[in-house]
Amino acid sequence: MIRVRLEPWGAWARVPEHGLVAIDLEARNALFPQVAATPERPLPPSPSLVDARLALAPAPLEVHLAVTGRCGTGCPSCYLDATPEGAEPTFDELLRALDAIARSGAFVVAFGGGEPTLRSDLGELAREAKARGLSPVVTTSGLLLSTEKRARLRDFDGVNVSLDGVGETYARLRGLDGAADALDTIRALASGGTSVGVNVVLTRTTLPSLTTTLDAAASAGANRAQLLRFKPGGRVRTRIDYLAQRLDPQAVLDFPDLLRALTRRYRDRLSIRIDCAMVPWLSEDAELASRADDLKRLGVLGCEAGRHLAAVSSRGRLSPCSFLPDTPAPVEGLADRPAESHAATGACATCTLSEICRGGCRAVSDATTAGTGGPDAECPRVRRLARQKDEPGAAR
C-alpha cells in the first residue's frame, strides 16, 4: 500500500523500490481522479494549503526520533554527548510521539539515540510505526549486538551502521576496535534481507581511508554509503576540537570529484548519499552549479531543518534538526511549527544552488560565526568570495 499526501501543487508519495516522489497536479489528477484538483480549485483542503495561509512550516517528510539518550560507547566525537545515564522516553511516550509524527503527514521516522539497540522494545516500536503508516529506519553502532538484538532490527525498512573506518582508523576514533563487530552486524542483517547502509563521517582522519572503509562495507553486504559532514556539537567541546578534524578547504573543493569517483567505483554495489550539510560543497563545481534543476529534481536537499525535516529529542522536545538545540515545544506541536525562513543574502544571493542549499548547515554556521546568522563559512564559494573581497583593489 502506497501512502499519498495531497498538496496544492500535486502530491508526495513513498514508492517502494524508489523512494519519496513528488508529482505535479496533472499527474495527480490523472492518477487519482477521485481527488482531482486544479490550480484554481486545489481541493480537498490540504495541510499544505493551510500552511501557506498560516505561515507554518511545510509538513515534514522525515522526522528523527531519539528513542534513547543512552549509549555506553563514549565516542569522543559524539554529537549528542550520549552517556550510559542518558534520558530515555518510555514506550508509551514514544507511542504518543509516533502518533504525532503520523498526524503531521511525515513518511519516514528515523530512530536514533543514543544507541537505539539498548531498548528491548525496539522491534515493537518499529512495528508500531508501520502500523501508523510510517516507514521506520534506524541508525546503530552495530556493536555488541546479540542475535536477539539483531533480530529486532529486521522490523525496520532500513538500518544504517556507523562505520567511520576500519582497523586502526576505527580504533582511533572510538577508542576501541569495533569495526569487525560492526561489519558482522552488517553481514548478518544483509544476509537476512534487511537493507543496510553505512554512515561515514568525513574528517581528516576518516577521509584518507574512505575507500578502504566502503570496500569493507560493500563486501559485508551494505547497499548504500551515507557520507556525513563533521559538525560541531555534543562531545566536540571546543572550536579547536572541531577545527582540528574538519576537512581542509582543498578537500572540500575536491569533494564533487570524490563523489564522481565513488559513483564509478561502487556502481551497482553502493548508492552514494550525501547529507544536507554537504550541499554547499557542490557550489564551486562548474557542472553541478549549472544543474540546480537536476539537483532539485533528484531531491538533493540542503538545509531542510524545520521544513521537510524535524527532530524529536529523547526528552520529547522538538527541534528543527538533531544538531540544533531543543525548542520548548513538545512533539505534539509538530504540525504547528513556525516556518523557517532563509534569505539568500551575501554570497548566497548570487549562487545558483541557493534555493536548494538554503545557506548551508545552520549547526555549523551557528558554531563558526558565533550565532551571527551568516552563511556557511565553510562553503567553498563563500570562502572564495570572501577572499576576493579582502584582496587589495577588490570592490567593496
Added chain:
Amino acid sequence: MSGREGSPPIETGLENKPDRDPGAGVLVYRAGTSANCSSVGSSVDLLFVTAAVGGAIFAAAMAALASSKVTIPDDDAPAPDDGEPKAPERDP
C-alpha cells in the same frame, strides 16, 4: 492532516495525456532509504548518470505509483474560511 488511514484504498489508473512523457509529472525523486538519524540524506550517484537513465527512472516511479494500491489519509484540518484558497507559496 490526520494520520488515520481513513479513506478506502483507491485503485489507480494512469490516464495521462498520450503525448506526455511518462516521467514528466515527477517533480522530485528522492531515491532510496534515508536511514540516517542526524541529517537529511540524498542520493547523489543518480546525478552523474541521470542524463542517460533519469527519464527511465522517473517513468518507472510513475508506473509503480499507477499500478499500486494507495491510501490517501483523511484530512481533518479545518477548511480555510476566508475566501478562495491562495495559490501555493512553495513547490517541493
